[in-house]
Structures are given as structure tokens and as C-alpha cells.
Amino acid sequence: MKKFNLLDGVAAIVWLLPAVYLYFIYPALPQTVPVHYGINGTVDRYGTKSEFLAGPLILMGVSLLVYLLLRFLSAIDPKKQIKYGQETFRKLALGVVIFLAALNITIIFATVHHGFQLNKLMFPVIGLLFVFLGNIMNSIKPNYFAGIRTPWTLENEDNWRATHRLASKIWFAGGIVLTIAMLFLPPQAGTVVLLCCVAIMVLVPVTYSFVYFKKHQLNQNS
Secondary structure, three states, X not given: OOOOOHHHHHHHHHHHHHHHHHHHHHHHOOOEEEEEEOOOOOEEEEEEHHHHHHHHHHHHHHHHHHHHHHHOHHHOOOOOOHHHHHHHHHHHHHHHHHHHHHHHHXXXXXXXXXXXXXXXXXXXXXXXXXXXXXXXXXXXXXXXOOOOOOHHXXXXXXXXXXXXXXXXXXXXXXXXXXXXXXXHXXXXXXXXXXXXXXXXXXXHHHHHHHHHHHHHHHHHHO
């Protein structure tokens, strides 16, 4: 097993923050609290505070599993390609932990402050996640686990690099647009903008990888 480093220590501290926050506010919670939110960010179901406790704990469990998976991905990589980009995957793992911790704290905060609309914080946090992913997208080496993994990028390393270079710009710019827009748009409009932006950020690189494949296939056959 690889030695733990500074990033692992930072990840552990960030991972524990929602539990610390929950520990201090839990005794003051009423017996009935929000336990589910609709797509517009408003509460659509209430339950006991014991029931609410399951949500943050599940998110922390998911965060831990994802971190460990990304941290030790090279051990299960059949082609051992990840070892050439392990530092990027360590940063990605830390980014996921930070995102899920921020999401967890946002949900707990919205539960404590009943009138607060969850989307007002959650959507900008999602936007910042895309900014982060766009920032490191160009550094992700070809692999089976993360990135724009289409049949055409996995088949050709040049296709992978070109597609991720484009995706890096789109995701970074899209994340900034989302973060700013989500601070000012009403919940329903924000949801529509979020879905449209995500669709564009996914479909454009995927389409580009196919077009790149067809173009270079024709060049090879000519």
C-alpha cells in the first residue's frame, strides 16, 4: 500500500468537517426537521432528526469510498496507465472530498435554517466543481475510470489529448458561468440553466471525439 502524504491529511480533515459541524448543531435541532428537498430547493418532506442523520453519514461514506478508489486506482488498472498520472488523480480525489463535504455542510445548514433555499448554495458549489474539473481535465492521462471515456478517446491517445484539451476549456468556462448565474437566478430558472450547461459540457466533447476519429480515419484511408 502506498504511503499517505499531505494531500491525504488535508482530505481527512475536510472529510471530517461535516461530522464536526453536525456534532455541534445536532442537540439543538428540533425533533422534526427537513429530510428531503425538491428540484427547486424547497423542502418537500419532513422527518425525525434521527432520520435526517442518515443523509450526512451516507454522503460521508460515499466520499470516503470515492477517495479511496481514486487514491489507489493504480492497483486495479489493468493497463497500469494511471501510474503516469497519479498526482492528477490525487488532486481529483481531494476535489471530490471537498465538493461532497461542501454539499454536506450546505444540506446541514439548510436544515438548521428552515427558510433557506438549498439551491442558493448547492448550485454554485456544483459550478465550482466544474471549474475545478476543467482546471485538471487536460492533465488526466488515458484511463478507463475518469475523463471523457468514449470508444474513440480510449482507442487513440491523440484523440484523448485533443478531446480533453477542449473539454478542459468548456468545463472551466461553463463552471464559472454556472457559479455566477446560480447566485442570481431564481431556483427554477437555475435548474434549467444547470441542466442545459451540463448537457453542453458533456455532449460537445463526446461529439468532438467522434468527429476527430472520423476525420483522422479518412486521412489515414486517403
